[in-house]
Amino acid sequence: MKLLKYLAFAAAFLVLQGCAFTKATLDVKPSPDVHVAGPLGDVKSIAFNNPQLLDSRADKARIGWKKNGFGQNTADIVSKQPVEDIVETAVAKALTDSRHTVGDNGAIQVVGTVDRFWFDLDVNMWTVKFVGDVQCTLDFIDAQTKQSIYKSKYSGNYSDEKAAGLEKTWTMVLNKAVDKLIEMIVLDEELAAALTKRSTQQVSQASGE
Structure with a gap:
């Protein structure tokens, strides 16, 4: 009886996915109406260069797999924009939401890598757990001295469990x-401290101390 119910769920899951053998393209981006306050916003306004990230993922062909009701991979899930562009936009939003500016000829360069950008489906007996995982490494570099000010890894994770879900979910x-990734950057006390220390040193040097 339990097996029949599971088979029924698997069949329903397959139907609710649409075509399980057709590539899905997701338009991933930070939520424009989500703004996080944190230590980064307490730092005196700084001009940053546009973030420049490289995709360092081992599997660059996809950001996830479509699966059938038995958990078997059936088709690629890809992103509409390159993952490095998506994460660059997220990093820039973390900075501008914190009252800093982002553009050309900034005082601080932001470089790094996208280490993970993955969507997964965990098919259970009656529900499906949807998991998003975005990870990057950022290096904040003084544009004049080319010295690293601060380097760290950041991750954003989110999961939701439903009976089923399509590409909108x-x-x-x-x-x-991605929003969680932004939050982790904004809340990074060590990043805020490193940026504040740099600003203080510059003021001291300018005053001749």
Whole structure:
């Protein structure tokens, strides 16, 4: 009896996915109406260069797999924009939401790598767990001296459990994972301290102390 119920769920899950053998393209981006306050916003306004990230993922062909009701991979899930562009936008939003500026000829360069950008489906007996995981490494570099000010890894994770879900749900989960990544940057006390220390040193040097 339990097996029949599971088979029924698996069949329903397959139907609710649409075509499980057709590539899905997700339009992932930070949520424009989500703004996080944190230590980064307490730092005196700084001009940053546009973030420049490289995709360092081992698997660059996809950001996830479509799966059938038995958990078997059936088709690629990809992003509409390159993952490095998505994360660059997220990093820039973390900075501008914190009252800093981002553009050309900034005082601080932001470089790094996208280490993970993945959407997963965990098919259970009666529900499906949708998981988004975004990870990057950022290095904040003084544009004049070319010395690293601060380097750290950041991650954004989000999961949701439902009876089923289509591409709209998948996109929402990854969007929220990107929002969590932004939150981790804004809340990084050590980053805020490093930037404040640099600003203090510059003021001291300018005054001849």
